[in-house]
Amino acid sequence: MAEKKIRTIAILTSGGDAPGMNAVIRAVVRAGIKNGLNVKGIERGYAGLLNEEIVDFSTESVKNIIERGGTMLYTARCAEMMHTSGQKRAAEILKDHEIDALVVAGGDGSFRGAETLAANGVKVIGVPCTIDLDIGSTDYTIGFDTAVNTAMEAVDKIRDTSTSHERCSIIEVMGRSAGYLALWCGIASGAEEILLPELYDGDEQAIIDRITESRQKGKKQFILINAEGVGHSASMARRIEAATGIDTRATILGYMQRGGSPTCRDRVCASVMGDMAVQLLLNGKYNRVVSLKDGSYTDFDIHEAASMTKELDEELIRIPYALKR
Numbered sequence: 001m002a003e004k005k006i007r008t009i010a011i012l013t014s015g016g017d018a019p020g021m022n023a024v025i026r027a028v029v030r031a032g033i034k035n036g037l038n039v040k041g042i043e044r045g046y047a048g049l050l051n052e053e054i055v056d057f058s059t060e061s062v063k064n065i066i067e068r069g070g071t072m073l074y075t076a077r078c079a080e081m082m083h084t085s086g087q088k089r090a091a092e093i094l095k096d097h098e099i100d101a102l103v104v105a106g107g108d109g110s111f112r113g114a115e116t117l118a119a120n121g122v123k124v125i126g127v128p129c130t131i132d133l134d135i136g137s138t139d140y141t142i143g144f145d146t147a148v149n150t151a152m153e154a155v156d157k158i159r160d161t162s163t164s165h166e167r168c169s170i171i172e173v174m175g176r177s178a179g180y181l182a183l184w185c186g187i188a189s190g191a192e193e194i195l196l197p198e199l200y201d202g203d204e205q206a207i208i209d210r211i212t213e214s215r216q217k218g219k220k221q222f223i224l225i226n227a228e229g230v231g232h233s234a235s236m237a238r239r240i241e242a243a244t245g246i247d248t249r250a251t252i253l254g255y256m257q258r259g260g261s262p263t264c265r266d267r268v269c270a271s272v273m274g275d276m277a278v279q280l281l282l283n284g285k286y287n288r289v290v291s292l293k294d295g296s297y298t299d300f301d302i303h304e305a306a307s308m309t310k311e312l313d314e315e316l317i318r319i320p321y322a323l324k325r
């Protein structure tokens with residue numbers, strides 16, 4: 001029997017929001033409609049899908065959003081999707097609304113949700129959107145560039161005051177259990193120390209020794225970038241201050257890193273990947289995730305993608321040590 005032609009597609013954003021999600025929505029809506037598809041938006045991720053929060057899109061609906069952070073479709077985490085009953089009901093709702101394919105913009109958790117929908121007969125495409133850069137199947141995830149620039153700018157500001165007061169500053173950046181954001185932010189801000197969950201061995205005494213040594217060399221400030229996955233920045237600051245006698249403050253950058261207008265890189269990547277999602281569906285390819293690998297845009301089977309892992313770049317790990325004073 002011939003494959004049913006795709007007439008209506010929908011897009012949802014899920015998991016933590018990432019700057020550039022709006023640009024993905026815009027691209028999917030504009031490319032879809034231009035190619036004769038009906039495009040719907042599902043609000044609040046899988047939670048909204050289960051509540052049937054489904055809206056119709058026109059090309060006008062997505063005007064003036066490419067430059068906006070956050071997601072106009074809102075996002076949510078949804079415990080019900082972790083259960084077979086929720087996954088089946090989500091697939092039935094899509095069928096009832098005559099939605100032939102679903103584009104999921106989110107992180108690896110959202111992709112796992114999409115995989116379960118694929119297992120229930122839904123045609124899905126994943127577009128990688130997370131500030132954490134922690135998806136194995138792609139070298140780049142939409143939102144990372146904006147978030148890491150936001151974090152870097154905040155660190156620059158903290159360095160000014162830290163130097164004036166001759167302090168040690170511990171700055172905790174996001175990234176969940178991955179250290180990419182901390183590593184990039186640490187290199188870009190010339191941090192004296194970077195703690196990554198993938199590598200940190202818990203040897204706080206070694207850090208204390210390096211801070212003391214740096215002060216003896218006459219350095220006025222010490223910037224330590226701590227990854228969310230290592231955490232405990234406040235208690236670490238108290239212990240370092242007690243051991244070194246140097247005024248030490250912890251700053252947890254938190255959710256500010258998720259906000260703000262997406263950078264050019266995120267807008268362009270989101271536009272390309274959103275368009276690719278639609279082109280894949282038009283070409284009869286589904287249950288794929290869009291990816292940027294070795295400098296080229298490509299796509300992978302969603303199940304294959306789920307088993308792909310990503311290591312921290314060895315060359316990047318070396319750089320902070322190579323450039324130490």
Ligand code: ATP
Pocket residue numbers: 014015016017046076077078079080081082083106107108109110111112113114116129130131132176
């Ligand atoms: P980020 O890491 O940037 O916050 P994410 O997409 O990884 O993004 P998660 O909270 O892990 O965020 O996942 C988002 C949603 O995807 C979950 O709330 C849940 O509804 C769904 N999901 C996650 N894992 C699974 C799974 N194993 N099976 C089904 N659905 C899942």
